[in-house]
Amino acid sequence: QSALTQPPSASGSPGQSVTISCTGTSRDIGAFNYISWYQQYPGKAPKLIISEVSNRPSGVTARFSGSKSGNTASLTVSGLQAEDEADYYCASFVDYDSWLIGGGTKLTVL
Amino acid sequence: EVLLVESGGGLVQPGGSLRLSCAAFGFDYSNAWMHWVRQAPGKGLVWVSHINSDGSTTTYADSVKGRFTISRDNAKNTLYLQMNSLRAEDTAVYYCARDKSYAMAVWGQGTTVTVSS
Numbered sequence: 001q002s003a004l005t006q007p008p009s010a011s012g013s014p015g016q017s018v019t020i021s022c023t024g025t026s027r028d029i030g031a032f033n034y035i036s037w038y039q040q041y042p043g044k045a046p047k048l049i050i051s052e053v054s055n056r057p058s059g060v061t062a063r064f065s066g067s068k069s070g071n072t073a074s075l076t077v078s079g080l081q082a083e084d085e086a087d088y089y090c091a092s093f094v095d096y097d098s099w100l101i102g103g104g105t106k107l108t109v110l
Numbered sequence: 111e112v113l114l115v116e117s118g119g120g121l122v123q124p125g126g127s128l129r130l131s132c133a134a135f136g137f138d139y140s141n142a143w144m145h146w147v148r149q150a151p152g153k154g155l156v157w158v159s160h161i162n163s164d165g166s167t168t169t170y171a172d173s174v175k176g177r178f179t180i181s182r183d184n185a186k187n188t189l190y191l192q193m194n195s196l197r198a199e200d201t202a203v204y205y206c207a208r209d210k211s212y213a214m215a216v217w218g219q220g221t222t223v224t225v226s227s
Contacts, residue, residue: 003154003156032212034211034212034213036212036213036214038155038214040155045205045217045218045219045220046147046155046205046214046217047217048213048214048215048216048217051210051211051212051213051215052211052212052213055211057215087154089154089155091155091157091213091214093212096169097160097162097167097169098157098160098169098170098171099145099157099160099212100157101147101154101155101156101157102154103154104154104155
């Protein structure tokens with residue numbers, strides 16, 4: 001059970017777009033469309049921002065979008081704002097009712 | 111309001127046991143899948159365990175298999191994590207989460223477990 005692979009850091013200036021990748025295998029990301037993304041501020045609980053590859057829960061800004069190609073999922077944050085500075089994690093359902101979470105990406109707004 | 115409240119964390123010696131609880135409010139708990147996820151100090155999130163709505167199916171990360179047991183009491187709207195043979199590397203904040211469409215849709219505030227002599 002290796003974690004999904006995310007870049008440790010990403011950055012962008014206010015107003016720009018940033019994409020964070022999440023790479024898995026044909027047993028997890030490549031096999032299922034149950035990919036989710038979470039935002040976490042320091043000292044706080046994570047918050048779901050994307051489910052099922054590209055679905056945004058009610059109340060989540062449309063500046064967050066998700067996609068998937070093969071064994072790689074991506075989160076794009078458009079129109080970067082200072083409040084987007086946080087840690088972001090991807091997760092995927094895996095066979096036999098288990099889940100994997102990525103190592104996390106620290107997003108810095110320059 | 112949908113709310114999850116964890117409790118039961120604390121300091122325990124290596125080899126010891128601890129039981130975490132997660133009280134659920136504001137949703138149909140008896141029909142919800144649930145998860146435990148942990149986060150070691152300064153590290154990322156790690157999925158720990160999952161249980162289906164009636165408790166008949168449970169799954170675990172390899173790192174805790176055979177030592178941790180997830181269970182639930184639907185009459186009390188409460189989720190549990192029994193942790194035995196604890197190790198230093200189990201030190202973490204433990205979160206419970208409600209599943210929706212195979213995602214962890216709602217999270218509790220977490221409870222801290224420290225394994226140290």
